[in-house]
Amino acid sequence: MRLTLPTILTLFRILLLPVMVVVFYLPFRGANLAAAAIFIAAALTDWLDGWIARRYGLTSAFGAFLDPVADKLMVAVTLFLLVQQNPTPMLAVTSAVIVGREISISALREWMAEIGQRTRVRVALVGKVKTVVQMVALVVLLHQHDFSELRLYRIGEYLLVGAAILTIYSAFVYVRAAWPVLRDHQ
Structure with missing residues (x-):
């Protein structure tokens, strides 16, 4: 399997999730803003990987499978953090x-x-x-x-x-x- 740039961006989005979780819980002023910025970066890679895949014909079966998984993980993890903090x-x-x-x-x-x-x-x-x-x-x-x-x-x-x-x-x-x-x- 050859990894394309869109798939690498999708994998990067998944790797940002534990970083966002750790930053969310760090006890420093602005941790919430940093977590939001990480989420924005992940959301932008979601748009960017799709755009690159379509624009340059870099679609793959693995990428088509992984992209929605990354999206669901990103949303679910963030919702869990928010509910835990404000139940x-x-x-x-x-x-x-x-x-x-x-x-x-x-x-x-x-x-x-x-x-x-x-x-x-x-x-x-x-x-x-x-x-x-x-x-x-x-x-x-x-x-x-x-x-x-x-x-x-x-x-x-x-x-x-x-x-x-x-x-x-x-x-x-x-x-x-x-x-x-x-x-x-x-």
Whole structure:
């Protein structure tokens, strides 16, 4: 297996996760800002690896497998950190919805690929919008600070609820697209 630049960027994104976790817990002023910056760097590599792969024809089966795994790990680990730090019912429920959807839709995509129907559940626009809202929410929540009159953390919570709603809707879109195949393979 030859590692392409997009796959190396994806592996780098996975390696940033334990770094973000350690920085998140370090007892220094600005650790939360540093953790948010690491998350942003990881999110940017997510965009960059896809762009490079498509632009320069550097796609690979391993990269196609690894990229969504890295995305799910990044989101799940960050949500776990945030819920552990601020264990509110709202944050726990939205995190459970997001992680549960990610696992379920990943399983659906895997099964659809196994039976040769992967194109029915390819990424839709609503999934991309959900990802952007989710990433912005997570950065804001990792940052953890409000600015004078701007309740930034509360905005992050609202964005995460919005991401959870989009998560449910996008799951519905994927299941609806797969439904004819699911119905026929009972």
